[in-house]
Amino acid sequence: KIGSGGFADVYKVLLINRIVAVKKLSNEQTITEETFYREVDNLMEVKHKNMVQFLGFCANTEDIPVKDPELEEKYVYAEQRERLLCFEYISNGSLDRYLSGELRGLEWNARYQIIRNICEGLRYLHEDKHMIHRDLKPQNILLDDFMVPKIADFGISKLLDDGASKAITKSPWSGYCAPDFTARGEVSFKFDIYSLGVIITELVTGHADITLKCQVLRRWRYRWNNSEGTALMCRQIAKCIDIGRQCRKEDPKERPSISKIISYLDEVDSANGRSSNPDDEESGDSQIIPGFNYLLLVEPLELFFPFEINKDISCPLYLTNQTNCYIAFNIHPASQLQYCAKPNLGIVPPLYSCRVNITLQAQDKAPPKDMLHDEFIVMCTQVKEGLTSEDITDDIFSKERGNLVEEVNLDAIFDVQ
Template sequence: MVEGGSGILHGMANIMFDASRERVDIKSESNVLEHTLLDESVELTNLPLGLLQHITEDFADARQIGRGGFGIVYKGDLQNGSVAVKRLLNSHTIEEESFYREATFLISVKHKNIVRLLGYCANTESKAMINPEPGETPKFIFAEIRERLLCFEYINKGSLDKYLADELRGLKWHTRYQIIKGICSGLEYLHKEKGIIHRDLKPANILLDDLMVPKITDFGISKLLDGVTHIVTSNSAISLGYCAPEFIKHGQVSIKSDIFSLGVIITELVTGCKGNLDIQNVLRRWRYRWNKSVNYPLFGYQQVTKCIEIALKCLLDSPKKRPKISDIVSMLNALENTNEHINNVGDSLVGPISPYPWELLEFDRLELNFPFEINKPIPCSLQLTNITNDYVAFDVEMTGSLQYCIELEKCVVPPRSKCNIMVTLQAQKRAPHATVCKDEFFIMRCVSVNEGLGAEDINIDMFNEESGKEVDEVTLKVVVITELLVN
């Protein structure tokens, strides 16, 4: 800041030395930016602030499409396309170093799974301001007003978090698998080719284009490794649901921190949630969906299994035990090149997929749906089929806080026969809260038993590991549908 004399006219308080107000040929500059957008070989450019103000309607709230740790993102419209303009927040633009560091390494980042930087803007203007001192003649100071902006390609489909769903709905498996591969490819490029730690890898920072190709974005809190294997940071602008335990405990960040985040993302893409991975139930749910669809992915079983295996390794507490991103990419590539057949399925894409070896009972549904009505019990039927040549005993448990009545909690199902269960949600005076419903599950434990046993012979010890028999534990989600309520 520079102080001015007291003789300066009061009107100078409004004087602006503003580079953005210089005459800018908006049409010409828009054409340059549009050419950069359409031709990836064009070098990045320093964009005038006036152009970015024009295409975002002076950073109007209605143009805001995202907010990250370092700034707010606006959509800017050109004559033949759109761009995303990231306006860095003032708290992070006081020092130019942050901006130039980000702009410098982003300029060199070019990969199909990384959002492309089209240009940047570093604008500084001076503003005369009154700085009154009590009892003295007012003085004028000239304050620097800095604008630091980055202009990226606009990705039409939005962020990945809007597309996450469980196995029974949402994106098809092939699409999810291609997204996983794309994210891994982009992260390998950042780690190996550019030495960049993302530090905030999460679905909200992965964008999808019209072909559902993933593109990693938001390097606002990224760091260059500069030859070191890890750094310690006090930066709190990291999403806790995706950050590694060593960051939570010690503030330590490394490329293995990104690997942990990747493990959470893969888990969400495979299952729709961050919870514990039960590989048998995950595969059961995917098989159920595949059998309901016309086409079945030839290597779906192997791909789901491999992705779960990778996710579990990524989520290990010890950073040293987590795989490198290059190892993960190699595992996925090896799977692509294999000629092995899916267990129990063969080469055919037609016909139902046979049950997996551990499955003892087949279910006609894998969710219990209760269309809620106030003060009314809501029934839901479930049909089981014994798909083995053995007698199968089962025991049912309901988790959560809601009350249920179960007809046939225990039973022995003869070989190749069916059994019906009725689960009734007890009458409730008010609709349950959504967070309550998330904890509601129907759990059935199944085990092969000898002929002659009845329901009265079933006990908890039969389902323990000590019994020496393989137990199939099936988890069904409980869905309480409250949208049908009339206010």
């Protein structure tokens, strides 16, 4: 047994010198013979390099004698159905195992090829087979030996009909579920597009939150050792952030079709790579061109704390001002752990570097496993010459007041021996 869900258990099976994946549908699902065979016919027709290949099925119905609780000498016959679906076995597991932030995990080219291939598989499902997946999520995208994604469980939600639809909204993966479905029960191709938008965002950033392109590009450039990478890679990242945002529009009519999404990707990969899409947000060369100058160069973006009980642990952070302006900064942690940043706020003069010591104050026990990763936010903005640290207030970093404010996210990693 290699997996289980609300509707089926999955088994790895050796069948005539070939390993296959067998999905055993739950007996609790009431599927009529007519519905089952109709959907199996549809599954048999799905053949695409980015879809898990359906190989066959086994169906059996038996009447099982059960003693009548009211009449002990009498039996009633309960119908018991067995439904087995056989698929090709995909060796590298599901996509959720490979999702990570920009600084770790898969390189950008690998992530981008996964995005493109998922889109090609969904285009085939929507436009060639006129099928809605209904449950697109990283757990239902499998990766083969060459990291080529294959969409799984297509047609299963439709086969299970209303029971599946209700379970989707209650599942831990409901973050991939379109609001038009959760609010009104609407199912359309745009249902899958919403799910795709969340997946694309996660592949680019490692999380589902919609993030500014400049923040994402900063982290990718840091991974590339502050080299420029390539202009094409930066355009691809920026475009994927745009697509993820558009796919998650509240109104399904405003979400692009899968063909439109692929045309956006084709466009960015073309020779000029310039977008003609009027819906692109944060447009402007400073967001896309790799040589964009930030207010402050913040390094490192990963802070490593070799944890020891009852001992203060420090990590240096460097803020470098490569501009001709005065830049104010403010540093604060995202969690409730006790940190001390010296200085936690200040002003960096032009062409100057400031060192900040961030100290995790002594803890009497190690953080739990789910808290070995933490975050800091560095906010910075341009200020007038002559101001001092005492003049820095929260209002300076208020975007509502029209100030240009950059936010830099730092990862804190605890190394617990």
